[in-house]
Amino acid sequence: xxxxxxxxxxxxxxxxxxxxxxxxxxxxxxxxxxxxxxxxxxxxxxxxxxxxxxxxxxxxxxxxxxxxxxxxxxxxxxxxxxxxx
Numbered sequence: 001x002x003x004x005x006x007x008x009x010x011x012x013x014x015x016x017x018x019x020x021x022x023x024x025x026x027x028x029x030x031x032x033x034x035x036x037x038x039x040x041x042x043x044x045x046x047x048x049x050x051x052x053x054x055x056x057x058x059x060x061x062x063x064x065x066x067x068x069x070x071x072x073x074x075x076x077x078x079x080x081x082x083x084x085x
Contacts, residue, residue: 003057010052017048017073040080047076 006013021041028037055072058064 005053005057006055007053010049013052013069014045014049016069017045020070020073021045021077036084040077040084043083044077044080047079048073051076 021044025037025041028040031037032040051072058068062068
């Protein structure tokens with residue numbers, strides 16, 4: 001079976017995204033305020049969900065995945081920060 005992306009792991013990836021953002025929610029709220037922090041998290045999650053089908057498949061046991069997954073998550077957080085100025 002060949003894979004082009006990680007769409008089959010979408011739920012798992014979104015759970016990992018939620019978990020990683022939960023760790024920084026309080027500092028974000030303190031820095032940005034509750035409404036803006038929640039908006040940033042929601043916007044980032046929706047953008048990440050849209051990104052998942054476009055993440056190129058590099059394997060399921062590739063050692064680079066240790067770096068790859070967090071990077072794909074935080075790309076969308078960074079972009080959300082940019083959009084919010």
